Amino acid sequence: MNEYLKQYIKLQKPFRVTQGNPDSVCALYAFKDELEQSEDKQAKEILVDVYDLLGFKKSAYDLLCQIGDRSDKKILKRLGTLKDYSEKWGNHYALPKPKTPEEKWKEKERWAQLGLPAFQYHPDPLDTGAFEESQEGVVCDCCGKTTHIFYTAPFFSVENIAYLCPACIASGEAARKYHGSFQDNYSLDDGVDNPEKLDELIHRTPGCSGWQQEYWRAHCNDYCAFLGYVGARELRAMGVLEEVLDDPMWDEEQKDMIQESVNGGHLQCYLFQCLHCGKHLVWMDFD
Numbered sequence: 001m002n003e004y005l006k007q008y009i010k011l012q013k014p015f016r017v018t019q020g021n022p023d024s025v026c027a028l029y030a031f032k033d034e035l036e037q038s039e040d041k042q043a044k045e046i047l048v049d050v051y052d053l054l055g056f057k058k059s060a061y062d063l064l065c066q067i068g069d070r071s072d073k074k075i076l077k078r079l080g081t082l083k084d085y086s087e088k089w090g091n092h093y094a095l096p097k098p099k100t101p102e103e104k105w106k107e108k109e110r111w112a113q114l115g116l117p118a119f120q121y122h123p124d125p126l127d128t129g130a131f132e133e134s135q136e137g138v139v140c141d142c143c144g145k146t147t148h149i150f151y152t153a154p155f156f157s158v159e160n161i162a163y164l165c166p167a168c169i170a171s172g173e174a175a176r177k178y179h180g181s182f183q184d185n186y187s188l189d190d191g192v193d194n195p196e197k198l199d200e201l202i203h204r205t206p207g208c209s210g211w212q213q214e215y216w217r218a219h220c221n222d223y224c225a226f227l228g229y230v231g232a233r234e235l236r237a238m239g240v241l242e243e244v245l246d247d248p249m250w251d252e253e254q255k256d257m258i259q260e261s262v263n264g265g266h267l268q269c270y271l272f273q274c275l276h277c278g279k280h281l282v283w284m285d286f287d
């Protein structure tokens with residue numbers, strides 16, 4: 001047995017036993033980085049397995065296409081399976097690497113360097129896909145200026161708006177001009193008594209896209225920050241699954257559903273974090 005395979009067996013065991021806790025996912029990511037540096041054929045073979053395990057289906061497929069022996073029936077079969085996944089989903093549902101505090105700080109820096117406004121209730125809107133980047137730039141319907149970052153999540157207004165820039169959302173101008181909102185004000189947790197906060201959330205914060213009705217969680221008398229789309233795998237990898245289950249919002253049956261949820265699947269979870277005590281909470285819905 002070669003060294004790479006030995007190492008892979010050693011690392012995938014805790015990953016399977018814990019169903020992917022943060023330590024096991026970080027260790028696999030470190031191994032992936034190491035293998036990617038290697039030109040060794042055996043290292044590349046194991047890298048296919050690591051990609052596959054972490055959900056990088058497109059990378060696994062592309063690499064196996066390069067190195068796989070097509071006269072081997074097992075390899076051909078695997079190529080077929082990976083091809084299906086890869087064409088449907090690419091690397092989109094790869095397990096996220098748990099971020100270190102330093103990495104989180106760097107992301108905030110990048111957002112600030114782009115001259116973009118901060119949204120306390122939606123701190124990483126590029127990461128969640130609420131904004132997308134355009135190389136050529138698009139014209140914001142609201143201010144008429146060219147923007148390289150444009151809004152893609154729901155905006156509820158009578159008029160059909162193609163593009164909004166971050167500044168027009170943050171200033172409240174887009175909501176004012178089109179009498180619109182980014183979040184339904186009946187589809188939120190109770191318990192926030194400051195109307196200013198409601199105004200900021202529904203008129204000056206990028207929203208999120210749900211299967212059905214978008215819903216925003218609140219905690220400690222304030223709305224929470226939306227962190228992104230997750231399933232049980234992602235919650236385990238972030239080490240917050242137990243925390244989100246400890247929530248009076250959910251009964252036992254719903255807790256079981258959260259533990260079965262798959263990011264991008266029929267049962268989708270939306271992850272939030274309290275701005276005051278740091279507690280993680282989820283919302284879930286169905287397609």
Ligand SMILES: [Zn+2]
Nearest residue numbers: 140143165168
């Ligand atoms: Zn604008």
Ligand SMILES: [Zn+2]
Nearest residue numbers: 219220274277
């Ligand atoms: Zn709290």
